[in-house]
Amino acid sequence: MAGMGPAPKPNARRRNASVAMVNLPAAGREGTPPRWPLLPDIALQTRRDTAQRTSDDLELKLAEPTLTGRRRTAAQRKADTAREAAAILTAQLAAQERVEAELWEQLWVLPQAVEWERAGWVREVAQYVRWKARAEQGDLDAAKEARQLGDRLGLTPLALLRLRWRVATDEDERAVRPRRRPASGRRPDDPRAALHVVE
Incomplete structure (x- = not known):
């Protein structure tokens, strides 16, 4: 037909073709969360243990009877x-461990958790939780890391769009469910379904 142009090539891809969205269940992921995969925060534990040892050493030094005057006052300040x-x-x-446990439970019931589990992103989610727990204690660098990981995990509306994920609505779920036919055998949208035989 004139004006229609050449026929499309059989294996050609359209540039403006849309990619299908993945529907996430509105009810979220069911079941228990995966086991926590990360080690304890070794850096923070080491800093705490070092500070505790320093405190203990200074307390022992304060017990020496030869320590008097200004030296004792300086040692007392250091010990304090x-x-x-x-x-x-x-x-x-303690706060970090508590926040990590709470956040881990909360994240694994989200709709996005269905895709995380399918893709095997357990450690990535755990890393997000670790950075987020540190961020909530005021660590600005941790807040930046948590924001970036949150985007990769689809925790914001824009990130969901980039991942081509969307939370299914009730309307979407109704469309997926098969319609039940009434006892008459007619489809429910058939106007004759409301009719019945009168004797």
Whole structure:
């Protein structure tokens, strides 16, 4: 036919072809979360243990009877600072472990968790949790890392779009479910379905 142009090549790909979206279940992922895959935060534990050892050493030094005057006052200040540092690091470690456990549970019931499990992204999700827990304690660098990992995991609307994921709506789920036919054998959208025989 004139004006229609050449026939398309059989194996040609269209440039503007749209990629299908992956529908995530609105109800989220069911079941228990995977086992936590990461080691404890060794750097934070080491800092806490070092501060505790320093505090203990300074306490022993304060017990020496020869330590008097300004030297004793300086040693007492150092001991107080080391004790405070050890207490802060102990509290940070406990808070981080608590936040990690809570966030791990919360993330694995999200709709995105279905795709994470399918793709085997357990360690990536755990790394996000670790950075997010540190970010919530005020670590700005950890907040940047958590934001980037959150984007890769589809935790924002824009990230969902980039991954071509979307949370299915009730309407989508109804379209997937097969329609039940009424006892008359007619389809429910058939206008004759409401008719019945009168004797």
